[in-house]
Amino acid sequence: MWKDSEGMKLKSKLILSVVLLSSIVLIAISAFSLTNIQKQLEQNINSEMKSIVDGINYQFDGWITNKVRIVETTATVFEKVLAKGDLYKEHLQVYKNDADIGDMYIGYEKDGSVLEGGEWVPPAGYDARSRNWYKQALSAQKLTISDPYGDEATKGKYMVSVATPLKDLDNSLIGILAADIHLEKLNEIVKEINIKGHGYGMLIDRNGIALAYPDAEIVTTNLLDNKELKVVVGEMLASESGMKKYIVDKKNMLLVYKKIPSTGWILAVTVPENEIYEPLKSLRSQYIFFVTVMVLLTALFAFWFAGYIVNPLKKLTEAANAVSRGNLSTKVRVDSSDEIGLLGQAFNDMAANVGQLIIHIGNSSHSL
Numbered sequence: 001m002w003k004d005s006e007g008m009k010l011k012s013k014l015i016l017s018v019v020l021l022s023s024i025v026l027i028a029i030s031a032f033s034l035t036n037i038q039k040q041l042e043q044n045i046n047s048e049m050k051s052i053v054d055g056i057n058y059q060f061d062g063w064i065t066n067k068v069r070i071v072e073t074t075a076t077v078f079e080k081v082l083a084k085g086d087l088y089k090e091h092l093q094v095y096k097n098d099a100d101i102g103d104m105y106i107g108y109e110k111d112g113s114v115l116e117g118g119e120w121v122p123p124a125g126y127d128a129r130s131r132n133w134y135k136q137a138l139s140a141q142k143l144t145i146s147d148p149y150g151d152e153a154t155k156g157k158y159m160v161s162v163a164t165p166l167k168d169l170d171n172s173l174i175g176i177l178a179a180d181i182h183l184e185k186l187n188e189i190v191k192e193i194n195i196k197g198h199g200y201g202m203l204i205d206r207n208g209i210a211l212a213y214p215d216a217e218i219v220t221t222n223l224l225d226n227k228e229l230k231v232v233v234g235e236m237l238a239s240e241s242g243m244k245k246y247i248v249d250k251k252n253m254l255l256v257y258k259k260i261p262s263t264g265w266i267l268a269v270t271v272p273e274n275e276i277y278e279p280l281k282s283l284r285s286q287y288i289f290f291v292t293v294m295v296l297l298t299a300l301f302a303f304w305f306a307g308y309i310v311n312p313l314k315k316l317t318e319a320a321n322a323v324s325r326g327n328l329s330t331k332v333r334v335d336s337s338d339e340i341g342l343l344g345q346a347f348n349d350m351a352a353n354v355g356q357l358i359i360h361i362g363n364s365s366h367s368l
Helices: 002-082 089-097 132-140 184-191 230-237 278-324 339-367
Strands: 101-108 114-116 158-167 173-182 200-204 210-212 241-248 251-259 266-272
Touching (some): 002 101, 002 184, 002 241, 132 173, 184 200, 184 210, 200 230, 230 266
Antiparallel strands (some): 101 114
């Protein structure tokens, strides 16, 4: 009974050793593979997000630069016209060739009056020289782009004023030429941003104001005052581009951003990590299933292998016990030519030799 128990212990040890070693190897290989796949997935996602941001950033910068060139070219033409005579409302209506330009006007340095190209009529006492668009261009002495602002005429939709000084042949200031540029087209593009159906885009001006954001209540607010977003927005405003991780609405988010060169605004793409890494979860489940199946198969193999090793040893032990009790005719069955088979054959030879030796001793004693 003790020997049977010892045999079972050896068999259990063999099974446990094979299963444990195989499990460690399988888990290590699976973990290594999953880690590499996750890194590759992260690189692909980051690359895709960066590509989207770079592409749209380039598109936005080109769009804004085109509007700037229209104002610059118009100013050059107007300076030549002014050298010969006066400007009229009709001259300013060139802006109507571009649907994104809402109005074009000139504020005169002499008296602050305004020559308007659209339908807007300045109220009594209006002085262009006191307006921000005028002051900004006058101070810079070059073309400027204002911060985005809402306008009553456009029901709060954002626009910017592009303004540039107008000068005569003596380089004396005549006034400031300005055009109002609607940003609705940019907002529409931002709203369409996503990564394979996940996440969204956002557009932030250089002061942290949300120009485009999926939550309508956040648009027009300063994100630097937002408890969940102020840190990441502050970091974005402090650098030209990058990737950040942050938490909003209890979700871990991944964000890639880049500044628009011509304005200093931030264009960003952000996605929830749990959504973008969903394929990795499915793959992890497949790996777990694979490892489980392989461990079970390994256990079955280990059970068979342990039996292959231990069962001949048990039979050999039983035969040895029989011989010890005087049954010298006991033999074990030899089914293989490996070490176990050789051990069984050696035992049979030993038992036979012992039997022959005892017979020989018996015959010798009778002779004496």
